[in-house]
Amino acid sequence: MSADMLADLIAELPEGTVVVDPDIVASYRQDRAADPKAGTAMAVVRPRRTEEVQAVMRWATAHRVPVVPRGAGTGLSGGATALDGGIVLSTERMRDITVDPVTRTAVTQPGLFNAEVKKAVAEYGLWYPPDPSSYEICSIGGNIATNAGGLCCVKYGVTTDYVLGMQVVLADGTAVRLGGPRLKDVAGLSLTKLFVGSEGTLGIVTEVTLKLLPTQHRGCTVVASFDDVAAAADAVVTITGKIRPSMLEFMDKVAINAVEDKLKMGLNRDAAAMMVAASDDRGPAGSEDAEYMARVFTEAGATEVYSTSDPDEGDAFVAARRFAIPAVEAKGSLLLEDVGVPLPALADLVAGVEKLAEQHQLMISVIAHAGDGNTHPLIVFDPSNADEAARAQTAFGEIMDLAVGLGGTITGEHGVGRLKRPWLAGYLGPEAMELNRRIKKALDPDDILNPGAAL
Amino acid sequence: MSADMLADLIAELPEGTVVVDPDIVASYRQDRAADPKAGTAMAVVRPRRTEEVQAVMRWATAHRVPVVPRGAGTGLSGGATALDGGIVLSTERMRDITVDPVTRTAVTQPGLFNAEVKKAVAEYGLWYPPDPSSYEICSIGGNIATNAGGLCCVKYGVTTDYVLGMQVVLADGTAVRLGGPRLKDVAGLSLTKLFVGSEGTLGIVTEVTLKLLPTQHRGCTVVASFDDVAAAADAVVTITGKIRPSMLEFMDKVAINAVEDKLKMGLNRDAAAMMVAASDDRGPAGSEDAEYMARVFTEAGATEVYSTSDPDEGDAFVAARRFAIPAVEAKGSLLLEDVGVPLPALADLVAGVEKLAEQHQLMISVIAHAGDGNTHPLIVFDPSNADEAARAQTAFGEIMDLAVGLGGTITGEHGVGRLKRPWLAGYLGPEAMELNRRIKKALDPDDILNPGAAL
Numbered sequence: 001m002s003a004d005m006l007a008d009l010i011a012e013l014p015e016g017t018v019v020v021d022p023d024i025v026a027s028y029r030q031d032r033a034a035d036p037k038a039g040t041a042m043a044v045v046r047p048r049r050t051e052e053v054q055a056v057m058r059w060a061t062a063h064r065v066p067v068v069p070r071g072a073g074t075g076l077s078g079g080a081t082a083l084d085g086g087i088v089l090s091t092e093r094m095r096d097i098t099v100d101p102v103t104r105t106a107v108t109q110p111g112l113f114n115a116e117v118k119k120a121v122a123e124y125g126l127w128y129p130p131d132p133s134s135y136e137i138c139s140i141g142g143n144i145a146t147n148a149g150g151l152c153c154v155k156y157g158v159t160t161d162y163v164l165g166m167q168v169v170l171a172d173g174t175a176v177r178l179g180g181p182r183l184k185d186v187a188g189l190s191l192t193k194l195f196v197g198s199e200g201t202l203g204i205v206t207e208v209t210l211k212l213l214p215t216q217h218r219g220c221t222v223v224a225s226f227d228d229v230a231a232a233a234d235a236v237v238t239i240t241g242k243i244r245p246s247m248l249e250f251m252d253k254v255a256i257n258a259v260e261d262k263l264k265m266g267l268n269r270d271a272a273a274m275m276v277a278a279s280d281d282r283g284p285a286g287s288e289d290a291e292y293m294a295r296v297f298t299e300a301g302a303t304e305v306y307s308t309s310d311p312d313e314g315d316a317f318v319a320a321r322r323f324a325i326p327a328v329e330a331k332g333s334l335l336l337e338d339v340g341v342p343l344p345a346l347a348d349l350v351a352g353v354e355k356l357a358e359q360h361q362l363m364i365s366v367i368a369h370a371g372d373g374n375t376h377p378l379i380v381f382d383p384s385n386a387d388e389a390a391r392a393q394t395a396f397g398e399i400m401d402l403a404v405g406l407g408g409t410i411t412g413e414h415g416v417g418r419l420k421r422p423w424l425a426g427y428l429g430p431e432a433m434e435l436n437r438r439i440k441k442a443l444d445p446d447d448i449l450n451p452g453a454a455l
Numbered sequence: 456m457s458a459d460m461l462a463d464l465i466a467e468l469p470e471g472t473v474v475v476d477p478d479i480v481a482s483y484r485q486d487r488a489a490d491p492k493a494g495t496a497m498a499v500v501r502p503r504r505t506e507e508v509q510a511v512m513r514w515a516t517a518h519r520v521p522v523v524p525r526g527a528g529t530g531l532s533g534g535a536t537a538l539d540g541g542i543v544l545s546t547e548r549m550r551d552i553t554v555d556p557v558t559r560t561a562v563t564q565p566g567l568f569n570a571e572v573k574k575a576v577a578e579y580g581l582w583y584p585p586d587p588s589s590y591e592i593c594s595i596g597g598n599i600a601t602n603a604g605g606l607c608c609v610k611y612g613v614t615t616d617y618v619l620g621m622q623v624v625l626a627d628g629t630a631v632r633l634g635g636p637r638l639k640d641v642a643g644l645s646l647t648k649l650f651v652g653s654e655g656t657l658g659i660v661t662e663v664t665l666k667l668l669p670t671q672h673r674g675c676t677v678v679a680s681f682d683d684v685a686a687a688a689d690a691v692v693t694i695t696g697k698i699r700p701s702m703l704e705f706m707d708k709v710a711i712n713a714v715e716d717k718l719k720m721g722l723n724r725d726a727a728a729m730m731v732a733a734s735d736d737r738g739p740a741g742s743e744d745a746e747y748m749a750r751v752f753t754e755a756g757a758t759e760v761y762s763t764s765d766p767d768e769g770d771a772f773v774a775a776r777r778f779a780i781p782a783v784e785a786k787g788s789l790l791l792e793d794v795g796v797p798l799p800a801l802a803d804l805v806a807g808v809e810k811l812a813e814q815h816q817l818m819i820s821v822i823a824h825a826g827d828g829n830t831h832p833l834i835v836f837d838p839s840n841a842d843e844a845a846r847a848q849t850a851f852g853e854i855m856d857l858a859v860g861l862g863g864t865i866t867g868e869h870g871v872g873r874l875k876r877p878w879l880a881g882y883l884g885p886e887a888m889e890l891n892r893r894i895k896k897a898l899d900p901d902d903i904l905n906p907g908a909a910l
Binding site: 101102126146147154158161174175178183185188193194197243281282372374409413415420429431432454 | 556557558559560580581601602604608609612613615616625629630631632633635636637638639640641642643644645646648649651652653656657668669692695696697698699736737738739740743795796797798799824826827828829862863864865866867868869870871875879882883884886887888889890891893894895896897898909910
């Protein structure tokens with residue numbers, strides 16, 4: 001049965017587009033969330049063009065086959081977990097990009113890595129701001145699916161702020177053009193914005209028009225150590241109320257030590273918290289901001305404050321922050337949280353996570369895009385230890401409950417995927433959940449697109 | 456029949472909420488678009504609280520009465536045109552605001568004027584950027600309905616970029632909370648963004664959570680005169696490719712003269728175009744940007760360039776630009792266009808409009824948020840001259856056709872309303888139009904909310 005169905009699809013697409021080799025198909029079972037409930041798709045389909053995606057969706061709708069869209073597979077919430085009897089539609093071979101320096105836009109297919117987009121536009125003196133920590137290995141299509149954030153978002157916003165238009169293929173195979181290279185456009189509903197962050201549940205984005213900025217200035221960096229997390233969190237609130245830093249990142253003691261284990265750059269292993277802050281304002285304004293942040297850190301009780309206007313030295317600290325996830329991952333498997341809270345609740349969230357770590361006898365490291373109130377508690381566990389793995393799962397849920405109790409969200413930038421789906425309805429409430437369902441039903445009545453993810 | 460129905464509604468709401476006085480009801484027939492096809496509502500309802508809006512919508516759904524939501528009535532596309540047999544739901548009495556300086560957010564009801572929001576948050580050293588020219592008289596709810604833009608958008612973005620959450624009442628009276636004071640939140644579909652710009656067709660926003668920035672620096676202003684529109688447009692492309700001005704505005708000869716007639720501030724009446732540009736970067740960076748813009752203007756062929764770092768003097772030029780619409784309105788009635796094009800097409804658009812003006816023997820003045828490619832051709836006509844009024848109508852449509860032909864949009868920031876509705880399907884194309892309809896149908900199946908507007 002499934003072989004017959006697939007034969008139709010294989011016949012319709014260019015050779016090599018549909019992959020059924022079991023080893024290859026198995027390698028597409030999970031994304032980086034390593035969802036233990038992952039199934040095995042009947043095939044992986046790797047189209048190159050919008051028309052091919054349309055053919056896949058027409059076929060999927062005709063045969064009621066669930067389609068799991070997949071970017072680079074770096075998702076952390078199980079948004080690309082494969083389903084038994086479904087197909088995985090990978091955008092990895094959709095890699096064209098055209099940069100228009102005059103309109104300051106790039107038109108790109110979804111398969112390019114974020115870093116490749118940045119590089120392509122940098123050749124024209126332009127900059128694509130959103131910068132998830134995984135920017136070297138995550139795809140721009142995946143960024144759009146999750147409305148990805150990053151480090152510079154505290155000043156420059158998230159993915160949706162840079163998406164001017166797209167081509168999207170709906171469940172029934174219809175291709176729709178939305179928006180375009182116009183900086184302002186309010187004709188019709190804001191559908192471009194609706195598809196950003198929809199985690200592949202409403203359509204498959206096959207082309208996107210990105211807004212670009214002139215190249216960012218390389219500014220000043222300030223690093224501060226604290227022996228008290230609350231003091232660091234206080235400083236964040238003070239700073240963001242007064243100036244617009246281009247970065248305001250937080251690492252806790254576990255992360256500091258994990259990074260220092262690997263990079264040996266002389267980080268203060270005794271500190272309870274380390275902040276990495278930056279200003280990219282030009283000239284004296286950048287230095288003034290750096291001085292201001294250093295002063296706020298000191299007044300909040302920092303034990304050490306270090307400023308540098310040398311961009312390469314600054315980059316080293318940013319790299320240390322970016323390296324925190326892999327460094328902590330060296331200690332065991334990770335359940336990677338993504339909860340966000342209003343800024344004043346940051347210290348309470350970190351304290352609450354610490355308490356949960358003690359309670360469940362787990363190592364949990366907290367890193368955070370502190371300026372956005374968006375934290376990543378990293379729960380370390382040994383998957384071969386069933387009891388510890390169960391405690392990690394429990395903590396994963398309790399951290400979300402904690403965040404929601406503090407007025408926060410269950411996911412700031414990674415998406416709901418399959419791992420966080422059980423918490424979505426409780427967070428949104430019945431009315432907003434029903435509204436989500438109505439939109440989903442209107443656009444994908446047969447629930448073909450990424451069923452079981454998010455909604 | 457309608458009196459019976461209304462009696463139910465009057466009984467359910469606080470005294471004075473439902474207004475049936477014919478003179479008052481008549482004063483709510485039109486917004487500033489002065490839609491000649493406006494009907495007369497059976498009542499104007501002016502609720503103060505979300506619960507009252509819910510009661511109105513439950514009643515409207517039960518009786519299948521169309522509801523036209525209305526902010527301050529400054530809309531320019533007929534989004535708040537009253538309908539015979541319907542009601543107008545005015546948010547003018549929903550005027551509460553709470554500012555939280557710690558999370559840098561404001562929670563406001565929709566009836567406050569944009570300027571009142573700005574003022575309330577300024578007391579805390581905070582800034583709400585979006586600044587439509589009408590900011591002193593337009594409501595924040597109307598800004599959300601149209602995803603309003605303004606002068607500072609070239610650097611700071613539009614309304615949607617500052618809406619973190621809302622409470623919205625659906626057609627059936629359900630109240631839904633979306634988002635909140637969290638700077639990043641990707642849990643569920645991006646519904647907050649969907650309601651922004653939906654022109655009252657999907658729900659009635661009764662409360663909104665706005666993101667605020669620290670107070671803007673008052674920077675440098677550069678004014679330049681050109682005897683050639685194309686030269687001014689070239690300068691715009693050069694400048695935005697290199698730096699991020701906080702304003703980049705354009706006025707044509709008609710606007711310059713209309714403003715000079717009123718303000719007598721010594722503007723160059725012979726110039727074909729005047730640019731008003733600003734940088735709000737602090738310190739030498741702002742002056743450098745101003746110098747850079749002055750140089751680009753000069754090299755592009757400006758006949759006069761004047762820079763000032765005196766903020767009050769700068770404000771005077773900005774006020775002149777903001778005054779352009781009322782100044783041109785002194786010449787006759789206006790059909791106010793709002794077409795946007797990709798930046799390189801700006802000169803062609805202005806030239807095309809000039810040609811249409813000649814062809815139809817009309818006075819058409821072009822002012823523009825040039826840095827966004829968003830222009831406002833102001834078509835002047837005498838409504839008592841039927842032939843001229845007809846020619847104005849024809850030109851109104853032809854300007855949209857011209858913009859679309861240049862890769863532009865039929866509306867950049869004013870909305871489709873009723874005046875531009877005939878052009879929407881042609882602009883969006885059948886697939887995107889169908890997608891709009893599906894969403895509308897899913898959220899307002901009985902077409903109660905602002906029927907005939909936008910979709």
